[in-house]
Structure formats: structure tokens, C-alpha cells
Amino acid sequence: MKYIDNFLKKLNTNRNTFVAFILTLITIYIVVDRIAEMLLMIFTGVSYSYWGPIEYTFALACPVLAFAISIPSKFVKTKKDKVTMFFVFSILLYVIAISMFTQWLNMAAWLLLLSVPNYAEIITEFSDLVTPAFVSISLYLPLVTILPTFKKLYMGVNDSQDEIRSIWDYGGINLSDKKENHGPYTCEVYICTDNETAKKIVMPETSRFQSLFVCGGSGSGKTSLVYEPLIAKDIERKYFFREVSKEMGYTALKTGIAYLNKPYDNDYLNKNFNLNMLTPAENKEAIFNAYLKKMILNKLGEETVYRNLGLTVMAPDDELLIHMMDVCKNFGIEYSVIDPSSNTSIGLNPFVYDDSSKIAITISSVLKAMYSVTHNNSEDAYREDISIQAIENVAILLKEMYPRMNEGNLPNMEDLLKMLTNFDLIQKMCEILAHDEELKEKYAIQLAYFKKNFYANAPGKENTEKYIYTAVSQLDNLLRIPGVKTILCNRHNNLDFDKALQNGDVTFVCTRRGDLGAART
Numbered sequence: 001m002k003y004i005d006n007f008l009k010k011l012n013t014n015r016n017t018f019v020a021f022i023l024t025l026i027t028i029y030i031v032v033d034r035i036a037e038m039l040l041m042i043f044t045g046v047s048y049s050y051w052g053p054i055e056y057t058f059a060l061a062c063p064v065l066a067f068a069i070s071i072p073s074k075f076v077k078t079k080k081d082k083v084t085m086f087f088v089f090s091i092l093l094y095v096i097a098i099s100m101f102t103q104w105l106n107m108a109a110w111l112l113l114l115s116v117p118n119y120a121e122i123i124t125e126f127s128d129l130v131t132p133a134f135v136s137i138s139l140y141l142p143l144v145t146i147l148p149t150f151k152k153l154y155m156g157v158n159d160s161q162d163e164i165r166s167i168w169d170y171g172g173i174n175l176s177d178k179k180e181n182h183g184p185y186t187c188e189v190y191i192c193t194d195n196e197t198a199k200k201i202v203m204p205e206t207s208r209f210q211s212l213f214v215c216g217g218s219g220s221g222k223t224s225l226v227y228e229p230l231i232a233k234d235i236e237r238k239y240f241f242r243e244v245s246k247e248m249g250y251t252a253l254k255t256g257i258a259y260l261n262k263p264y265d266n267d268y269l270n271k272n273f274n275l276n277m278l279t280p281a282e283n284k285e286a287i288f289n290a291y292l293k294k295m296i297l298n299k300l301g302e303e304t305v306y307r308n309l310g311l312t313v314m315a316p317d318d319e320l321l322i323h324m325m326d327v328c329k330n331f332g333i334e335y336s337v338i339d340p341s342s343n344t345s346i347g348l349n350p351f352v353y354d355d356s357s358k359i360a361i362t363i364s365s366v367l368k369a370m371y372s373v374t375h376n377n378s379e380d381a382y383r384e385d386i387s388i389q390a391i392e393n394v395a396i397l398l399k400e401m402y403p404r405m406n407e408g409n410l411p412n413m414e415d416l417l418k419m420l421t422n423f424d425l426i427q428k429m430c431e432i433l434a435h436d437e438e439l440k441e442k443y444a445i446q447l448a449y450f451k452k453n454f455y456a457n458a459p460g461k462e463n464t465e466k467y468i469y470t471a472v473s474q475l476d477n478l479l480r481i482p483g484v485k486t487i488l489c490n491r492h493n494n495l496d497f498d499k500a501l502q503n504g505d506v507t508f509v510c511t512r513r514g515d516l517g518a519a520r521t
Contacts, residue, residue, distance in 0.1 A: 015175040016073035023066035030059045031092050034099035038138065041106050045134030050107050056100045063093040071172025079168045086167050087153055094149050102141045109137055184240070185294040187309060189233045223320055231313055231320075232327045238309040238504070239331040241295070245275050245306070248292060257284045257291065274503075275306040308504035316513040328506060335506040336495055340483025347490020351411045353498065356399040360392035363416070367391065367471045370478070386460075387467040390453065393446050394419055394426060400439070401429045412489035414479055420472050423454045423461065430454075483512070 008018055037047050051059070067089035076082055157163045182188050186205040193200055216222045252258040258278040269277075275295060280288035289296065289304075297305045315321055318339065328335045339345045350362045368388070395416060402411035419425045430450045434440050440447065453460035479485045500507055 013074065016069050016172075017075060019175060020066055020070035020073045020075060023062055023069065027062040027066050027089070027092050030062060031095050034059070034096055038099050038102060038142070041102065041138035042135055045106075045131045045138065046110075047103055047106060050103060051100070056096070059096050060093065060100070063089045063096065065173070068173040069175060071170060072174045072176070082167050082170065083158075083164060086157075090153060094145075098142055098145060102138055105141065106134060106138055109134060185244075185307065187234070187237055189230055189237075228320060228323055231311070231324050234309055234311055235324065235327050235331060235333060235506070238311065238506070239333060241307050241309055242274075242333075245295065245308075246270075246273050248295060249273060249275055249278055252278060252288065252291065257281050257288045274308070275304075310501055310504035310506070312500075312507045312509065314509040314511060316511050318510045321508040321510055325508060333506060335508060336500075337508045337510070338487060338495065339510040340481070340487060340512050341510070342483075343486065345483075345487055347492075347494040348487050349410060349412050349490050349494045350488075351395075351399055352494040352496050356396045357392075359399055360395040363395050363413075364388045364391045364471075367474050370474050386453075386464065387471060389449075390464055390468050391420070391471055393449055397426065397429055397433070397443075397446060397450070400443070401433055405429070405432065410491045410494070412491060413475065414485065414489045417472065417475050417479060420468055420475070423465075424456070426450060426454045427456065 005015070008014060011018070037049060041047050067085055070076060070085055070089075071082060076085060157167075182202065182204055187208050188205050189203050189208070191201045191203055214222045214226050249258075253260070258280050260277055261279040262277065264277065275292065278288075292306070295307045297307050299305070313321065313324060321337070325335060325337070336346045338348060350359050353359050353362075398411045398416055398419060402415060403409060419429075427450070430447055433443060434447060452458055453464045455461070479488065495507065499505075
């Protein structure tokens, strides 16, 4: 099957699509052949090729299997396509079936006639009577059944919502590799055991990237019986990937197929080792990739992405998080905690990112979303584009100049609020920036914008103050909460989500929704 799958990849298709296509072609050939046989019986009373039970069993199986296999294929993209496929293959199946019964009825009639004494004389002397009789037999079944079949399909199935829904719900026969996304080197998770078949119900890795809806009343056990076991299994799998990486990495180093790309001491390697620390030895890339095949998730150009498992858990209180932190401690896995009620919480200062444009977009998007939540009208979030433009440009200026003016310290959201409420600070910062010729050239557009909209006596200053009033109010309300301010205004210990995702870190976020309110979480 491996070679077949490789062949199908070159055709840019999958097993179901390819097999459904082949079976459909065979079905069409059989239907055309059977229609030709029926026409011969209708015009001559005799068929050219009488098929037996074995041939017709194969013929009838083709449209049935073609329909079942086509459902999970690329041919079916919508529920409407399922219904169309059902009608098409039902008609093809009808043609084959009616051909079978008509041919067998014709055959039975001929055998009956052949058993009569002097049948040769009857055929030769009374051929003008025999031929019309056999033609009538060949026409009987098609004429009698075609109208009821049409009524059943068009007026029965098509007008019945229950039957249409049953077609929608039919999953077909899936020929895809059942082992794909399963196994110890994937992020599949065991759910339960079927008490009727004793089969294990497992959620494959691909399904882990989709939404999971857990429904139940308060206290029914959604968290303790569903979420906690799933998260604990993920932590256990992260531990498995870490230990396997160490074992395979050690073997790769000992056998000489790879070497460390930087100098590391043993303590650091034991604590932080990952396969990204290895570089394949020259002329041994193929051996290295073959050896680590199970741990390679995918390849992005020359970069190899190894299997790891990052995890971010958000909860309205700390009960779930405490349980999961205990699981992490048992496996020796480090984690970060974001909690507004803790003075030692790691920060979420958006200025921690290196890209100033990304920082600006993040801040303006969050403030806009907060306004939409509290006012329930996204169209009025920012009535003018100048509001977003002002916030993003000030954020870029702050990211660039604050560290230069404050011994490398990181700016925070409170600094942004101060600048948005005191335009003199923006003017002062722009004047300092303008003394650096390189920065002056780089931010020439921003400097012109600030001179026009933020400087004293600037023509656009009044409009800017009016347009950013809502954003300033939202930011001011947010930073009044001590816990939130501690997290958003942290200058020294902040979580970089880009690096956390890249390194597969574990992060626990306690939103304290009951204390802060929905609009602030």
C-alpha cells in the first residue's frame, strides 16, 4: 500500500477518489453493455450475451461500492453532492437490475420453448408469432418498473426530509490509512471503550486540531471527567516526546550521524535537550532523517519540524490549573502561569515582541475587540480609521524610542496610556528620534504624521483627541485593575507566545473571570 499511496500522491488524489473513479468507469461500461443487450432483446427477442449469477453479482456490486466509496472522496464536497451521487448510482443500479431480470426472463422463456417437442418447427414455421412474443417479454419489465422507480426517487426520496437526512448522515466506506494519525508517536488520545464491541475509542491526531464541544449541566463532570484527563494525557505525551528525543539524540551523537550545533554542558542538555540542537553529519542526512522519521512532523524547506507538544490551558479559576500543574511536576515538565491575582505571575506585555508593527496591530486589535464586546456593536468599535492609525503609530514610536531613553527598559501599556493622554510626551519623543539621522529616515512617514496630528497647534490634533477617546477610556479602565496591570505592564518577565509555540512550552492562564468580568478576560 505504501507504493500505491506514493503513486496517488503524484496524482494529487487519495484512495477513495481513485477507487471511486475506477468503479464508476466500470459501472458505466457495464450499464452501456447491458443497455445494448436489452436493445437486442427488444428488437430481435434474443440476447447476444447471457450473464449468469456471478457476472451480475459483480455488476450489481460495482455501483453500490462506487457510491459508498465516493462519499468520503473528493467528488463529494457538500451534502447536496451526496444526494446527487445517490440518485445517479441508484439509476445505474436500476438499469443493471432491470437488465438482469429481463434477460433471465427472456432466457427462461427460451428454455421453456426449447423443451417443447418440435421446437425447431415452431420457430421456423411460426417465427412471426414467436419474435413479437419475446419482444413483448423484453419490454414488459422496463415499462412496468420505470415509472414506479422514478416516483420513488423523485417524489419519494427527494420529498422526504428524513430520507434526505439519512443520505446526508451516511459516511460511506473510507479507504484511507487507518494507522495514519494513530500510534505512540502521534498526539492521539484514548477516550473510552465501547461496552458492546470492547473496542477502544481513540481521537486521532488530526481531530485534535478541531473544536471539541462538551455539553453538560453545572457539576456534571465536564472538567473532571473530560478536560482534565485529556490535558493530563497531553502532558504525558509531551514527556514521552521529550524522553524519546533524548534517547534518539544520544544514539545519533554516539553513532556519528549528527553533532551538536552549539556547545552545551551536560546539565543544560539533560534539562533542555531537543532535536533542534542536532545537525546531521555531512553526507549522512539521509541516514539521519530515516533514523528520526517517527519524530519528524514535517519539513518546511530546509527546516525540520520535530514532534513536540505545546499546551496552553485557560480556565476561569485555578482549580483545574492546580491539578494540571501537579501533573507537570510529576513528569518534571516546566510551565508558566499567568494569574492576575498573583504578584509573581509572568507578564503578557505586548512590547516583548521584536516586530514593532506586530505590537501595534496586536494592541489596536485587542482594544477594538474590547469595545465591541462591551457595546455589542462591532460596527461602532472605531468609527474612524484614524483611531487605529493613531494607536499603532504611537505603539511603534514607543517600542523604538522608550528603550533608548530608559537604559534599555521595556515599555508597557501604562506608558502607552500616558502618551495617548499627554501629546507633549509624543512630541518630545519625536524630537529626540529626529536627532538620529538613520531613525529619522526610517520613520519619516511617522514623523510627518505626528507633526500633523499630535504636535501643539497641529491641524489634526483636535480630531485625534476625539477619535482616540474611546480607546483611551478602554485602556484606562483595564489598567485600573491591579492584577491586570501587573501582567500587562511587566517590564522584566514576560511570555513570548511566538517562542512558546515554537518551543512547545506549557502555559496555564487563569482568567479570574468572576473577579474581572467577561469584558476584561
